[in-house]
Amino acid sequence: MTVASAPHTPNPSLLHNSEPPSPKLSDLEIKDAHLIFESVWHELEEQLGRQELRFPKEIILLGGAPGAGKGTNTAFITKARGLTCPPIVVSALLDSPEAQRLKNTGHMVGDREVIGLILHELLKPIYRDGVVLDGFPRTLVQVECLKLLVDKMHQLRHEFYGTPLGIHFRQPTIHIMVLFVDEKESIARQLKRGRETREHNEEVLRTGVGTLWEDRATDHDEALAQRRYRVFKEQTWEALQSLQEIFHYHFINAQGSFAEVEENITTELAYQSTLELDPQTVDQLRDVPVASEIIIHARQELVKRLDGYAMEQPKLFASVVSFIGQKVMPIVIRHAISGTAIINTEDTVLDDPLALSMLIDVFSERGYHATIDLHRIEVPERVDLATGQIHCRTKKVYRISIRFQGSQIRRG
Numbered sequence: 001m002t003v004a005s006a007p008h009t010p011n012p013s014l015l016h017n018s019e020p021p022s023p024k025l026s027d028l029e030i031k032d033a034h035l036i037f038e039s040v041w042h043e044l045e046e047q048l049g050r051q052e053l054r055f056p057k058e059i060i061l062l063g064g065a066p067g068a069g070k071g072t073n074t075a076f077i078t079k080a081r082g083l084t085c086p087p088i089v090v091s092a093l094l095d096s097p098e099a100q101r102l103k104n105t106g107h108m109v110g111d112r113e114v115i116g117l118i119l120h121e122l123l124k125p126i127y128r129d130g131v132v133l134d135g136f137p138r139t140l141v142q143v144e145c146l147k148l149l150v151d152k153m154h155q156l157r158h159e160f161y162g163t164p165l166g167i168h169f170r171q172p173t174i175h176i177m178v179l180f181v182d183e184k185e186s187i188a189r190q191l192k193r194g195r196e197t198r199e200h201n202e203e204v205l206r207t208g209v210g211t212l213w214e215d216r217a218t219d220h221d222e223a224l225a226q227r228r229y230r231v232f233k234e235q236t237w238e239a240l241q242s243l244q245e246i247f248h249y250h251f252i253n254a255q256g257s258f259a260e261v262e263e264n265i266t267t268e269l270a271y272q273s274t275l276e277l278d279p280q281t282v283d284q285l286r287d288v289p290v291a292s293e294i295i296i297h298a299r300q301e302l303v304k305r306l307d308g309y310a311m312e313q314p315k316l317f318a319s320v321v322s323f324i325g326q327k328v329m330p331i332v333i334r335h336a337i338s339g340t341a342i343i344n345t346e347d348t349v350l351d352d353p354l355a356l357s358m359l360i361d362v363f364s365e366r367g368y369h370a371t372i373d374l375h376r377i378e379v380p381e382r383v384d385l386a387t388g389q390i391h392c393r394t395k396k397v398y399r400i401s402i403r404f405q406g407s408q409i410r411r412g
């Protein structure tokens, strides 16, 4: 089944037939999240000092069912966002014996351990500009901790704003990217990864060339792979959903081929948002309209202006239209193959600034792109013999440039 890429309207019914569990955190879980987060944060502050708590400017949290293609696509996403550092793969960070045991049976590692490891890792200088975080958050408690972390990042930004350290505490940008595959695909891909990993590792052991890949027990057992999917669906899916309202949320259809998934990611990331900018910067830019906004009514505005000229300035408008017909068009027609004509003129009809607007609008209405530059040239007229001063006359030359789609017919 293919699912249309619907960035902000993921459909949980595509995941499984049963009703998803309620995404509401219990009071106990909220308390848990606060306790966990505060204890990790306190530890960091003690160890490093507040001014060293420099987190990445941009964090792209990559989520999705096991086998959805998170590992496969991290390099692509990193590049697409212009980042250079390697991704942080959460499951690879969790390598204590207890964590290994839990992972091997399809369960999740405890939130305290996960939060501690991730926060420490995120502080490494290589991630300062931004990083992809593969596999976080996975539970509602982790979601809550993420929110607390972002709150802290904002707090630090306010604290250091305007100080010499301000540049290390920029407005954080948080993206959630969820790769969607259904249960069947998730299981098939986990098992595929298992086969590929076995083959690869056997080859490494046989030849001594290359490095071994992590081999997960769940990738070789359909029931365990299914359990991993179900744990994802029951605990992670809703947790990720709850972030939709808070951060940039990208829902990616990952059911298709490698190329299709990459294309879906590119399309999703092409959407730029002002939320990435610092609020102060947004305020400064407020009066510059976004291109997509001004083009919506551009045609109606053009029609309104042209009718206005004809009604309110009939004489000037008639002169401009006649100037175009007699002086400009013969030259434009001669350049119909190339699609570019440049006309220099001193015609005084253009001395009225409104005439320039009229000329541009007339050409726009007819499908051309017109620009006009005014060149003022000083022409010496007389010399004052007593003082030696040269008196000049200012010559105004209008340079009209007309561009349009030229003829496609070329010499063979």
Ligand SMILES: Nc1ncnc2c1ncn2[C@@H]1O[C@H](COP(=O)(O)OP(=O)(O)O)[C@@H](O)[C@H]1O
Pocket (backbone or CB within 6 Å): 064, 065, 066, 067, 068, 069, 070, 071, 072, 073, 189, 190, 192, 193, 194, 196, 254, 255, 256, 257, 258, 259, 261
């Ligand atoms: N679009 C795709 N089409 C087919 N196979 C894929 C696709 N994306 C990933 N895979 C395969 O699925 C398996 C799991 O992918 P992986 O990136 O490790 O998933 P995740 O990191 O989300 O658990 C790998 O064998 C990978 O080659």
